Amino acid sequence: MTSLDLAPAPDSGTAEGAVEAASDRVLEIRDLHVVPIADPTREILAGIDLTIRKGEVHAIMGRNGSGKTTLAYALMGHPAYRVTQGEVLWKGIDVLKLSPDKRARMGLFLAFQYPTAIPGLSVASFLRTALNARRRPVYGGDSTIDPSDATRGGISMRDFRVLMREKMALLKLDDAFAARYVNEGFSGGEKKRLEMLQMAVLGPEFAILDETDSGLDIDALRIVAEGVNAQLNPDLGVLLITHYQRLLNYITPDVVHVLAKGRMIKSGGRELALQLEEEGYAPVLREAGLEIDFQDEAPEPAEAVE
Ligand SMILES: Nc1ncnc2c1ncn2[C@@H]1O[C@H](COP(=O)(O)OP(=O)(O)O)[C@@H](O)[C@H]1O
Ligand SMILES: [Mg+2]
Numbered sequence: 001m002t003s004l005d006l007a008p009a010p011d012s013g014t015a016e017g018a019v020e021a022a023s024d025r026v027l028e029i030r031d032l033h034v035v036p037i038a039d040p041t042r043e044i045l046a047g048i049d050l051t052i053r054k055g056e057v058h059a060i061m062g063r064n065g066s067g068k069t070t071l072a073y074a075l076m077g078h079p080a081y082r083v084t085q086g087e088v089l090w091k092g093i094d095v096l097k098l099s100p101d102k103r104a105r106m107g108l109f110l111a112f113q114y115p116t117a118i119p120g121l122s123v124a125s126f127l128r129t130a131l132n133a134r135r136r137p138v139y140g141g142d143s144t145i146d147p148s149d150a151t152r153g154g155i156s157m158r159d160f161r162v163l164m165r166e167k168m169a170l171l172k173l174d175d176a177f178a179a180r181y182v183n184e185g186f187s188g189g190e191k192k193r194l195e196m197l198q199m200a201v202l203g204p205e206f207a208i209l210d211e212t213d214s215g216l217d218i219d220a221l222r223i224v225a226e227g228v229n230a231q232l233n234p235d236l237g238v239l240l241i242t243h244y245q246r247l248l249n250y251i252t253p254d255v256v257h258v259l260a261k262g263r264m265i266k267s268g269g270r271e272l273a274l275q276l277e278e279e280g281y282a283p284v285l286r287e288a289g290l291e292i293d294f295q296d297e298a299p300e301p302a303e304a305v306e
Contacts (some may be wrong), residue, residue, distance in 0.1 A: 023092045025054045027206050027237055032086035034067075034074045034262075040082065044070045046262035047086070052204065055234040059248055060241045062079070062259035063275060063281050068241045069113055072210045075239075076100050076110045082226040090206065104140045109204030111195035113211040113241075118182035123194065127201045128180050129162050135201050167200040171227045188215030189224070196227040213247035225250030245277040258284050265290070 034045040039285055052058050052067040062068050068076045077100035087094045095103050123265050132154045171193055183191050190210055213221055257264045265288035282292045
């Protein structure tokens with residue numbers, strides 16, 4: 001057992017308890033620096049500070065290559081990236097010290113920009129296994145839980161079916177979807193809807209959605225956005241990563257941040273996203289004293305589908 005398996009020393013006393021409860025509701029990123037393992041001399045994130053409370057939706061926008069996915073991966077503990085400086089506090093714990101699996105059990109969730117196919121594994125089996133893993137306690141007690149055994153902490157088949165049916169209805173998915181192999185032969189829209197279904201089944205407290213809009217035509221975009229909106233609640237914080245502002249026509253962010261060259265160069269309200277759509281990234285980059293290239297000058301195409 002390493003020190004990571006230990007809960008932080010509890011400070012007893014009601015006043016401390018109250019402070020902890022407040023910190024339970026916020027994800028705080030402090031001075032985060034990240035390099036890829038493949039090229040450790042290259043700093044992709046160069047000091048990110050961000051505070052997101054439960055019940056809030058923050059959008060991160062930035063042109064391709066600005067570091068958006070790296071931020072998502074670093075928050076979840078992707079092995080291809082190393083955090084060289086900074087901390088990420090969630091429920092009073094620096095989650096950077098935890099395995100990705102423990103982060104998920106602490107209620108963090110990432111919807112991938114490019115979900116992978118798992119031939120031979122059905123959507124239903126995948127989600128049931130994921131849910132049982134998510135429900136294992138973060139600290140200790142793992143050996144008493146057997147996810148395949150409903151009497152030892154796993155969800156019963158019956159309860160799982162009820163849950164699946166409810167969540168699939170929420171996302172307007174038909175029954176056949178559950179029997180298909182994970183992402184195998186899925187359209188772009190189906191892949192994104194599976195990410196949203198996974199989120200709905202796992203019930204995270206903090207969700208990072210990485211370009212949930214990419215590869216979607218306008219109908220699929222609307223369905224995915226409705227799926228996200230249906231899941232918004234006061235006990236869920238959302239970090240919504242997007243290149244285009246069109247997703248924000250359907251999901252209203254509380255705050256919009258612009259990421260460039262590994263730093264947040266500007267934050268504002270919804271109007272900032274509209275300004276980016278109208279003017280491209282050039283004005284905000286210029287304002288931040290950064291170089292502009294051709295891709296920043298042109299406003300984003302309104303209906304780009306990969
Ligand atoms: N694993 C990696 N190894 C080397 N370079 C990487 C790696 N991941 C990302 N990068 C580089 O870091 C920059 C940011 O990438 P990414 O975070 O994917 O940007 P975005 O999601 O905003 O498009 C890009 O220039 C990309 O090539
Ligand atoms: Mg990306």
